Amino acid sequence: MLEFQQQQRDDVVVLQLKGNLDALTATDLRPMIDELVASRKTQVVFDLGGLTLIDSSGVGAIVSLFKRVRLLGGDVKIACLTNQPKEIFRLLRLDRAFDLFETVEEAAQKFQK
Amino acid sequence: MPKLITTSGPTRGREHDIDDVCILGRSPSCQIYIGDLTVSRQHARITRTNKGHVVEDLGSGNGTWVNDKRVTRHLLQNDDVIRISECVYRFIDDAKQDGRWVNMVTVIAGNEPGLISTNTEPQIKFFETRVDLSEEDLRSDLTRTHRMLEALYNAAGATSSLLDPQRLFNKILDYMLNVFPNAEVGYIMLLDDNGQLVSRAIRRQQSSQQQGGGLVISQSVISQVMHEGKAVLSRSNRDSVTGYASTAAKMCAPLSAQGKSHGILHIEGKPGGRPFTQEDLDLLTGIARIAAVAIVNASLHEQLMHQQRLEQDLRFARRVQRSFLPLEPPETPGFRFSRRYNPLYDVGGDFYDFIPLPAGKIGVTIGDVSGKGVSAALLMARLTSDIRYFAISEQDPARVMDRANASLIASVQDNMFATVLYLTLSPGGKMNICNAGHIPPLVRHADGTVVQVDEATNLALGVLPDPVFDHAFFQLEVGDSVLLCSDGLLEAKNAKGEEYGFERLIRTLCTIPPHHLLDDLHRDLMHFTGATAQYDDLTLVSFTRVD
Numbered sequence: 301m302l303e304f305q306q307q308q309r310d311d312v313v314v315l316q317l318k319g320n321l322d323a324l325t326a327t328d329l330r331p332m333i334d335e336l337v338a339s340r341k342t343q344v345v346f347d348l349g350g351l352t353l354i355d356s357s358g359v360g361a362i363v364s365l366f367k368r369v370r371l372l373g374g375d376v377k378i379a380c381l382t383n384q385p386k387e388i389f390r391l392l393r394l395d396r397a398f399d400l401f402e403t404v405e406e407a408a409q410k411f412q413k
Numbered sequence: 414m415p416k417l418i419t420t421s422g423p424t425r426g427r428e429h430d431i432d433d434v435c436i437l438g439r440s441p442s443c444q445i446y447i448g449d450l451t452v453s454r455q456h457a458r459i460t461r462t463n464k465g466h467v468v469e470d471l472g473s474g475n476g477t478w479v480n481d482k483r484v485t486r487h488l489l490q491n492d493d494v495i496r497i498s499e500c501v502y503r504f505i506d507d508a509k510q511d512g513r514w515v516n517m518v519t520v521i522a523g524n525e526p527g528l529i530s531t532n533t534e535p536q537i538k539f540f541e542t543r544v545d546l547s548e549e550d551l552r553s554d555l556t557r558t559h560r561m562l563e564a565l566y567n568a569a570g571a572t573s574s575l576l577d578p579q580r581l582f583n584k585i586l587d588y589m590l591n592v593f594p595n596a597e598v599g600y601i602m603l604l605d606d607n608g609q610l611v612s613r614a615i616r617r618q619q620s621s622q623q624q625g626g627g628l629v630i631s632q633s634v635i636s637q638v639m640h641e642g643k644a645v646l647s648r649s650n651r652d653s654v655t656g657y658a659s660t661a662a663k664m665c666a667p668l669s670a671q672g673k674s675h676g677i678l679h680i681e682g683k684p685g686g687r688p689f690t691q692e693d694l695d696l697l698t699g700i701a702r703i704a705a706v707a708i709v710n711a712s713l714h715e716q717l718m719h720q721q722r723l724e725q726d727l728r729f730a731r732r733v734q735r736s737f738l739p740l741e742p743p744e745t746p747g748f749r750f751s752r753r754y755n756p757l758y759d760v761g762g763d764f765y766d767f768i769p770l771p772a773g774k775i776g777v778t779i780g781d782v783s784g785k786g787v788s789a790a791l792l793m794a795r796l797t798s799d800i801r802y803f804a805i806s807e808q809d810p811a812r813v814m815d816r817a818n819a820s821l822i823a824s825v826q827d828n829m830f831a832t833v834l835y836l837t838l839s840p841g842g843k844m845n846i847c848n849a850g851h852i853p854p855l856v857r858h859a860d861g862t863v864v865q866v867d868e869a870t871n872l873a874l875g876v877l878p879d880p881v882f883d884h885a886f887f888q889l890e891v892g893d894s895v896l897l898c899s900d901g902l903l904e905a906k907n908a909k910g911e912e913y914g915f916e917r918l919i920r921t922l923c924t925i926p927p928h929h930l931l932d933d934l935h936r937d938l939m940h941f942t943g944a945t946a947q948y949d950d951l952t953l954v955s956f957t958r959v960d
Contacts, residue, residue, distance in 0.1 A: 323784070326828075356762070356783035357828075363876050364828035392832060392850035396872040396880055 302328055303350075312343045312408045318350030321358030321385075333365045342374020345407040349380030354388050366397065375399075377407040414648075414688070415466055415489075415506040417445065417459075422500035427691045429502075430648075431466060435459045437497060438471075446692075451475055451498040464488055466506070468495060564592050568700045572707035576714040582614030585704045589678070590618050592700070593693060595686040603668070603676035603708070610635065610676065618683075630665065630679060638667045639674045644698040648688050662688045666701035670709045678704060730790040731756075734764075737797045743767045745775050747840050748956050751931045755901075755951040762789040762831075763899045763950040764797055768804045773840045776804040776813075779897040779954050780833035780851060792829055796821065796874075800835060810835045810847035811884040814874065818849070818882075821875040830875035834897060842889040842958050847882055849874045852898055855922060857930070859892030863922045894927040894957040896934070901951035905938055908945050913938060930955050 302325035303318040313336060319325070336344065346362060348354075366376040379401045381389055389395065401407040419427040429435070429445050437445040438456040447456070453473040460467050466489045470477040478496040479487045487493075491506040571588050575581040586599040601614040637643045644666040662682035668675045678701040682689060742750030752765060762784060768776035778800055782793045799820045803813040813835055821831065832850035839845075846854065846866060850873025854866045869885035889895065898918075905913040918934075925933035931953050938951075 356781070356830075360783045360828035360830060363830055364826075366876070367827045391852065392873040392876075393871055394850075394873070394876070397876045 301325070304329065304332065306332065309408055310412070312345055312411050313341045314345045314347055314404055314408065316347040316350065320353040321351060321361065322353065322355040323357040326357040326361040329361045333361065333368075336365065337368045337372070340372060342369045342372045343411045344369060344374070344376045345401075345404055345411075346376065346378050347380055347404045348378060348385055349382065351381075351385045352383065354385040359388065359392065359394070363397075375411070377401060377410060379404045379407040415504065417495070417502040417504055420494070420501045420503050422498075423448070424500070430688055430690060431459055431461075431504075432687070433461045436471075447497060447500050449498050449500070452500075456497055457495075459489070462488075465490075466504070473497075564696055565699050565703060568592075568703045572704055575707065576711050578708070578711045578715055579614065581707055581711050583616060585678070585700075585707070586614055586616035589680055589697070589700065590616060592696065593680060593682075593689070595682050595689070596680045597683040597686070598681050600679040601668070601676065601704075601708075602679065604674075610639070613676070630663075630677075634665055635677070638665050638677050642667045642669055642674060644694050644701070646689055646691070646694045662686075664689050664694055664697050666694070666697045668701055668705040668708060670702070670705040675705055675708060726787055730787045733794055734790040737766075737794050738764060739767050743769065743775060745838075746773070747842070747958060747960055748775070748838060749959050750954070750956045752955070753931050753935055753951070753953040762793055763901070763952040764793045765897070765952055765954050766797055766801065768801055770804060770837060775838050776800075776810075776835065777838065777897070777954065777956070778804075778833060778835050779899065779952060780831055781899050781950075781952075782831045783829050788826065788829070792821075792831070795824065796831055796833070800833070804835070804837075808837075809884060810837055810845050811869075811882040814847045814849050814871065814882045818874045818880065819878070822878050830873050832873045838889075838956070842891070842893075844887040844889055844895070845884055846887060847871065847884040849882065852900060852903065855896045855898075855919070856887070856889070857894045857896065857922045857927060859890065859927075861923045863919045889958045891958050891960055892927070894930055894955055896922065896930065897954040899950060899952040901947065901949035902938065902953065904949055905942050905947055905951070906945055907942050913941055917941070927957050930957070 301319040302321055305316040307314040307316065315332070317329075321329070344365065362376070362378075369376055377399045378389070378394075380403065381400060389398075389400070399407070399410060401410070415431045417429045417431060419425050419429075424447075432444075435444045436455055436458045437443055437447060437452075438454050439447055439449065439452045440454040443455065452475070453471070455471045456473045457477040458469050458471055460469070467486060468477065468479060468484065468489055469486045470484060475498055476483045478484065479489070480494055481496070489495075489504045489506070491504065493504045495502045495504060568585075568588055571584055572581060575584055582601045586601060589599045590596050596618070598615065598617045600612055602610045603613045605611050634645050634647070637645050644664070647663040647665075663679065665677055665679045668678055678697065680689075680697060738754060739752075742752055750767065754763070754765065756763065762782035764778070764780050764782070766776075766778040768778070770776050778797070780793075780796065782789045782796065784792075796817065799817050800813060803816045807813045807816065814833065817833065830850075832852075834846070834848045834851035834854065836844050836846040836854070844866075846869050848854075848870045850871065853870060855863055856866060857863050866885070866887050868887075869883045871882045872880045903913060903915060903918065907913075917937075921934060921937045922930075925937070934953065
């Protein structure tokens, strides 16, 4: 099960994910990712505070948005990682690609500067 | 155009256009067929004269009655009531009614007098007949009408054996054009995966001179047909001055099977040709039902074929993938290698490799490509050969990863990435490691202590175009063993849902002797998981420095 919510804060889009982001649910995210890229919303914060599980397809979905947004000159920041997703991000050393933040506000502020 | 509306009798509610000549009777060749034994084969005739339409009795047994008087010949007035045996018709002369021709749509409706509205054609007036066309009624209509029965029988024969959807669509449309010689063009439109109605087949009469031309069906008609399951007949629009048809007559019927609308069957008449009648619409509705069943069958068959093709692709991909993995661990002086590869799916994303390098060195790779199935297998195949190539041309493992990353970034789908651990082993026991997001190597010393080599851990491949890759050296002593694994090991679950995990792995490594490290480790894993189904591939590679 994956729930997601999209929120606009000034120029920043906050994507809040809750539940499991895996091979089954990652495809649900795909249309939203395509739409963000199509509408050139390139400043994205993932709020992963409610994410309980992520697998390689889930990371793939986030990486996909990341790569496409960067081609448009934007960036993806990650907020509120905990538990298993935090472990996965650590193992894949995704901190070398993404800026990680404790709160959504910090991540969003980083864009404003 | 004047018409007869059936107000009583078995075909109550039917409308019939009255052309120049129209014969009513029991013979199937009659324009208005009355399936009643008390009706003569050719019972009565309505003819256009310069004074108006005239009805004549053709020497019938039971007579032709107009406004309750038996007639032999009678000049019809608007609203006259004609009775032939049990059938009662009302004669409507639109031209006299409101002075101009109007476009009409007849709907085979349910109980509600459905008023059709349209945004695009506001001037069009709609009439409706109230025929409750339940399954039962349709069936009884069919048995009454030989022509329909025969046509439907043939339609079923023509469509039932075809499983190729496109050929089936064409066959259905060709059949329709044959049954309705006054039709110019037929369309089959079906709902696609997104619920959009898309045109899947168009066929024209062979004699047709028309080329191209888009299909225009008003939203209201589509809504009637798709959502309410009604067949819709649009009569031709006549020019009020010339009297010639300015638009073609159209019929549209739902392709519904198993209680679901799958699309529409749409027929357009020849411009200026004989208009379609209510009976035509009934026939179209019947054929559409048969066609819909055939279309559903064909699409199920197509899905099955698609599924089989996918499975075939997977089997092929597995063979390709296996061919990229080394069959036997290499014979290398100073080291003893072993490996275990248990792909769970037909094709998984795990891979490993041993690459002989100059100066007696050997390269060792273990990795995992995100995702499953054919795309993961192909990416893995590509990555394996890339790394082999770069390993031979670059000494530094970090450079190898750098180039593999660049190649991956340039080539793959944006949602795919890979974790790869690449290391080189020198004859003296020196290990040079570069880890791109993979589980770090574990070293088991001869005395049973276990250490994790988590230096030189870098971002996974395929995420950033130009990350920095670090590498690190590690000196192996004689008797030291190294374990490389995929996450299928750490994430293996037991019946309670607990993971095998890092701690148990280290505990196990401490206690088992290095000679049969992988076998013992695997036995412990099996002991832990029991019969619980696993969800990931398992790949293990180990090597021991023997001198």
